[in-house]
Amino acid sequence: MTKKHGNGSKGSRESGHATAVAAMKNMVERPHGNEWFSRFAHATAHISGKAGAFILAVIVVVVWAATGPLFHYSDTWQLVINTSTTIVTFLMVFLIQNTQNRDTLALQVKLSELIIAVQGAKNRLATAEDLSEDELERLHKDYCNKADATRDTLEKRRAAKPA
Numbered sequence: 001m002t003k004k005h006g007n008g009s010k011g012s013r014e015s016g017h018a019t020a021v022a023a024m025k026n027m028v029e030r031p032h033g034n035e036w037f038s039r040f041a042h043a044t045a046h047i048s049g050k051a052g053a054f055i056l057a058v059i060v061v062v063v064w065a066a067t068g069p070l071f072h073y074s075d076t077w078q079l080v081i082n083t084s085t086t087i088v089t090f091l092m093v094f095l096i097q098n099t100q101n102r103d104t105l106a107l108q109v110k111l112s113e114l115i116i117a118v119q120g121a122k123n124r125l126a127t128a129e130d131l132s133e134d135e136l137e138r139l140h141k142d143y144c145n146k147a148d149a150t151r152d153t154l155e156k157r158r159a160a161k162p163a
Contacts, residue, residue, distance in 0.1 A: 021042035021059070027157075034106065035063055037098065038098065038102065040093040041094075041096075041099050042098075042099050042102065043093045044092075045096050045098075045099035046099075048092065048095075048096075060084075061081070064077075064081050108129055111126070112126035112127065125139075
């Protein structure tokens with residue numbers, strides 16, 4: 001019998017690998033209804049992160065500001081930029097969040113694969129994103145303590161080495 005979250009034994013690595021593969025399949029085999037949105041969100045986030053998108057936004061603001069005297073800095077003139085930027089920001093939040101979620105999941109799957117593949121690694125860490133905030137804090141403190149202890153050991157070894 002193998003544990004789901006072992007400490008690097010072959011059986012636990014295999015079950016962890018199966019979990020990582022299942023997560024990857026879920027990510028790749030999305031229902032067709034979401035596929036168009038995912039592709040659109042990814043492409044939009046990619047394009048909006050380019051210098052050209054920033055330059056276009058600056059040009060729009062400069063043109064808007066330059067037309068101020070033409071429209072006598074009216075309430076409607078101000079409302080155009082306020083409404084436009086609010087709508088674009090509102091929609092971009094959802095598109096960028098979708099892309100961020102996808103990228104984060106892909107990164108988690110890759111890290112899980114590495115953790116599972118390394119002999120002696122704690123496979124339970126491959127699914128650390130599913131832990132509660134308190135559990136993550138405890139793990140963080142544990143690993144900080146381990147890192148401090150390792151650093152102290154290395155410093156002692158270096159100090160004991162003859163020059």
